[in-house]
Amino acid sequence: MKASARAVVIGGGVVGASVLYHLARIGWTDVLLLEKSELTSGSTWHAAGGMHTFNGEANISRLQKYTIDLYREIEARSGQSCGLHPNGGLMLAATPGELDSLKLICSRARYLGMETEMITLAEAVQLNPLLDPRHFIGALWRADGGHCDPSGTTHAYAKAARALGATVERFTRVRSLAQRPDGSWNVETDRGSVHAEHVVNCAGLWAREVGRMVGIELPVLAMEHHYLLTEDIPELRGRDREIVNTTDYAGEIYMRQERGGALIGTYEPHGVAWSPVTTPDDFSMQLLADDFERLAPYFEVGFQHFPALGRVGIKKAVNGPFTFAPDGNPLVGPVRGLRNYWVACAVMAGFSQGGGIGLVLSRWMAENDPGQDILSMDVARFGAFATPKYTAIKVPENYARRFRLAYPNEELPAARPARRSPLYDRLLAAGAVMGANFGLEHALWFAPEGVAKKETPTYRRSEAWPFVRAECQAVRRAVGLYETTNYGKYEVAGRGARAWLDRVFACKIPRPGRLGLAPLLSPAGRIVGDLSIACLAADRYLIVGSGFAEEFHLRWFWQSEPGPDVFVRSAASTLTGIAIAGPRARELLQRLVRDDLAAAAFRLFDVRETAVGLAPAVLTRAGFTGELGYEIWTTPDYLATLYDELWDAGRDLGLVHFGGRALSSLRLEKGYGSFNKDFRPDYTPGETGLDRFVDFTKPDFVGRAAALAERAAGPRRRFVVMEVEARDADVIGYESILKDGTAVGYATSGAYGHCVGKSLAAGYVPCALARDGERLEIDILGELCAATVRREPLYDPDGLRLRG
Numbered sequence: 001m002k003a004s005a006r007a008v009v010i011g012g013g014v015v016g017a018s019v020l021y022h023l024a025r026i027g028w029t030d031v032l033l034l035e036k037s038e039l040t041s042g043s044t045w046h047a048a049g050g051m052h053t054f055n056g057e058a059n060i061s062r063l064q065k066y067t068i069d070l071y072r073e074i075e076a077r078s079g080q081s082c083g084l085h086p087n088g089g090l091m092l093a094a095t096p097g098e099l100d101s102l103k104l105i106c107s108r109a110r111y112l113g114m115e116t117e118m119i120t121l122a123e124a125v126q127l128n129p130l131l132d133p134r135h136f137i138g139a140l141w142r143a144d145g146g147h148c149d150p151s152g153t154t155h156a157y158a159k160a161a162r163a164l165g166a167t168v169e170r171f172t173r174v175r176s177l178a179q180r181p182d183g184s185w186n187v188e189t190d191r192g193s194v195h196a197e198h199v200v201n202c203a204g205l206w207a208r209e210v211g212r213m214v215g216i217e218l219p220v221l222a223m224e225h226h227y228l229l230t231e232d233i234p235e236l237r238g239r240d241r242e243i244v245n246t247t248d249y250a251g252e253i254y255m256r257q258e259r260g261g262a263l264i265g266t267y268e269p270h271g272v273a274w275s276p277v278t279t280p281d282d283f284s285m286q287l288l289a290d291d292f293e294r295l296a297p298y299f300e301v302g303f304q305h306f307p308a309l310g311r312v313g314i315k316k317a318v319n320g321p322f323t324f325a326p327d328g329n330p331l332v333g334p335v336r337g338l339r340n341y342w343v344a345c346a347v348m349a350g351f352s353q354g355g356g357i358g359l360v361l362s363r364w365m366a367e368n369d370p371g372q373d374i375l376s377m378d379v380a381r382f383g384a385f386a387t388p389k390y391t392a393i394k395v396p397e398n399y400a401r402r403f404r405l406a407y408p409n410e411e412l413p414a415a416r417p418a419r420r421s422p423l424y425d426r427l428l429a430a431g432a433v434m435g436a437n438f439g440l441e442h443a444l445w446f447a448p449e450g451v452a453k454k455e456t457p458t459y460r461r462s463e464a465w466p467f468v469r470a471e472c473q474a475v476r477r478a479v480g481l482y483e484t485t486n487y488g489k490y491e492v493a494g495r496g497a498r499a500w501l502d503r504v505f506a507c508k509i510p511r512p513g514r515l516g517l518a519p520l521l522s523p524a525g526r527i528v529g530d531l532s533i534a535c536l537a538a539d540r541y542l543i544v545g546s547g548f549a550e551e552f553h554l555r556w557f558w559q560s561e562p563g564p565d566v567f568v569r570s571a572a573s574t575l576t577g578i579a580i581a582g583p584r585a586r587e588l589l590q591r592l593v594r595d596d597l598a599a600a601a602f603r604l605f606d607v608r609e610t611a612v613g614l615a616p617a618v619l620t621r622a623g624f625t626g627e628l629g630y631e632i633w634t635t636p637d638y639l640a641t642l643y644d645e646l647w648d649a650g651r652d653l654g655l656v657h658f659g660g661r662a663l664s665s666l667r668l669e670k671g672y673g674s675f676n677k678d679f680r681p682d683y684t685p686g687e688t689g690l691d692r693f694v695d696f697t698k699p700d701f702v703g704r705a706a707a708l709a710e711r712a713a714g715p716r717r718r719f720v721v722m723e724v725e726a727r728d729a730d731v732i733g734y735e736s737i738l739k740d741g742t743a744v745g746y747a748t749s750g751a752y753g754h755c756v757g758k759s760l761a762a763g764y765v766p767c768a769l770a771r772d773g774e775r776l777e778i779d780i781l782g783e784l785c786a787a788t789v790r791r792e793p794l795y796d797p798d799g800l801r802l803r804g
């Protein structure tokens, strides 16, 4: 066995084999895969091999398409067949909500260039004559997808990697990992030691154990999963082509042809976790005992929806375990605090996603950048809140929803509430309908007394619409209160703080008493954060950003190597906040603050450490609504008092609560983009318009060369806000934007602008189309809606209200 390698990949399932292949393909040929048993011996060997491009996230869909297209390449390089059956996919809807979700998939597929269309049920029956159309109301067909041979595909990756110079060692178990002072690893195996610069955890069912080797507990859990293989089905005899792989939303069923019979699998609502704490060391190429009693009612639904399957016998049942993260997407990337340790695990659709994961991880390892936005697969989307118990509760919830596209207004209930701010009970008492962000409860909207605190999951406007409207209007008319505890907060202090911030952030670092908007760029000049920096003193700063990106940004800061004279820490749980916004915000605040808050004395983006009523606080004049606004930061022990005092002081001024939904509407009326939705690592400063906050005169900052090059060449596309002639549904995200019938971009977020009386959408279009008044169309749930580009904010274009 080799004594050293540039990278050791632990695990020879489909994911490890793909990572090995992609590392070799990118030029890292000195790479070694260690597999404790035979290749495929974890989850991979017994998979059903289904492959598809379906994902709620466009970037993951794109990587799934890459995976499926890659199989021809690895077949050619390896001479090994992947056993491809590229027979496409059919998705069936039984309810209007499911039908909307198919239409949304179709809209998204247009810009992604995927051949997808809504078809009639009669056409669906042509593609799969086994389905009983009486159970369905609509269907989507997609050209991409089908199924492959799991073993052949894994061996094709491995052989193709070997042909490029990579090495595979089977029957070699990694027992422990020890880091050397230079950041490289001693990989101890039962066949000796290997010295590796990097290690990659692709251990699938054993990902937790390989995580524990370095002291981390990854949020991964395996679930038991059943599928059945039937005897030959007479209806399939004599057909010249296979039926199309079919997903039945309502039945939670997938089925496809397997030789002369069918394969049918179900994601039952009460799934069973497998080996919840530790995966048995000696488990290899094994199946689990069938549990037909538990599964019978769910397969029964399948036999009703596909009656021919119920008329033939069951030839074989497969029950095997495979792993999930709490949200069902993979865990990929580097882990904060661990040099040269990478993960590619919790991959529940290895044959759709394995190739894409190998591609982005190899780039990330070789080029220090995944090459595209993969926020939704990034291991850093989970933080400390993803405890083992959280994972144990969330994974079964996700398993039960495997075939559902999440409704945009849907908040999943499991493992909640986990993180609560001191205002939680007060906001609930005020009618708050809560969502969870990074495990923390936060108010989405407020139901007035007598109104049920719930919403029907829908892709269209919900019953919350009039109440969100009232919140928006009250903010613009008087003053509103919004809890900001769910923002990401970081403290940076020390003699070296300013110099470090100057290098890491692209903006001018504000001087004491001021706040600045602060884009964070990757070395490739892409937007990895859109934060604000408040300078409390020359050596003390408060940074605020997206709550969901807390771990992502902490990893970024850690990778940026703050020196010993810089102290960086998360203030997620040590700092809490309230924002007030609206024309009467100053009047309200002045009742609790001794400092003079007059416009000239406390200007937009001023910062002060002061007292607001009884609470010591950091006060900033900033906000996201476009109104005169303040953000007040205090420690959790004062937050309830601060809230009570604000509430008492504001009652006669018309103070109202507002939630996240209202904020989304208010900010779009002002044309403000939001990180995660509109600003993501796919976009650049020029495209987003954040270049106006980039200090190009600074001699050095991360991403400078790329940002300068973009400034010289000009961006290719631009972020715009559009007025949309929508009927009863607003843009959700990733819908295609069309010009003369051709998809030219996609929408990134949408909302109804309650104070401008228009449906609004944000998105990216080519620069030539980013002109005020340009007429475009957006495919919203299958309806082409006229959309007009508006370069000026629709609300208060001169910012007079903001400046107060």
Ligand SMILES: Cc1cc2nc3c(=O)[nH]c(=O)nc-3n(C[C@H](O)[C@H](O)[C@H](O)COP(=O)(O)OP(=O)(O)OC[C@H]3O[C@@H](n4cnc5c(N)ncnc54)[C@H](O)[C@@H]3O)c2cc1C
Binding pocket: 010, 011, 012, 013, 014, 015, 016, 034, 035, 036, 037, 038, 039, 040, 041, 042, 043, 044, 045, 046, 047, 048, 049, 050, 051, 172, 173, 174, 175, 202, 203, 204, 205, 206, 207, 210, 225, 226, 227, 318, 319, 320, 321, 322, 344, 345, 346, 347, 348, 349, 350, 351, 352, 353
């Ligand atoms: C019944 C069933 C049906 C499925 N159907 C589909 C489907 O239709 N389509 C689809 O895309 N996916 C399907 N899947 C899921 C698919 O199997 C997984 O997504 C995929 O196999 C995950 O691959 P992996 O490489 O991450 O993990 P694994 O296949 O579990 O591989 C991990 C490997 O790591 C090795 N290993 C672990 N620890 C060590 C160590 N310490 N030292 C050395 N080696 C180690 C293991 O031996 C194992 O071979 C199905 C799964 C099941 C159970």
